[in-house]
Amino acid sequence: MEFTKVEHLKVGLPTFPQEIFSFLALENVGTRKNDATYYTAVIGRLNSVSNVVTKSVEEFDKSSDVLMREIIIENER
Numbered sequence: 001m002e003f004t005k006v007e008h009l010k011v012g013l014p015t016f017p018q019e020i021f022s023f024l025a026l027e028n029v030g031t032r033k034n035d036a037t038y039y040t041a042v043i044g045r046l047n048s049v050s051n052v053v054t055k056s057v058e059e060f061d062k063s064s065d066v067l068m069r070e071i072i073i074e075n076e077r
Helices: 026-032
Strands: 045-049 053-059 062-068 071-074
Antiparallel strands (some): 053 062
């Protein structure tokens, strides 16, 4: 089993992207073939998205509660 590596980035908030990724229907992947506006990578199939839950996160030596969803992506290899 492989795990995603999470690293702390020491960058200012204005340089942090507001949108990390977005989902694209599989039948629309081909439309991005020659489009340099987007970087498109197929990493798996969306399996499920949880309800919104409150999670405690640590940031800059303090803890706070945030609302988030868990996104489960299947790798069919």
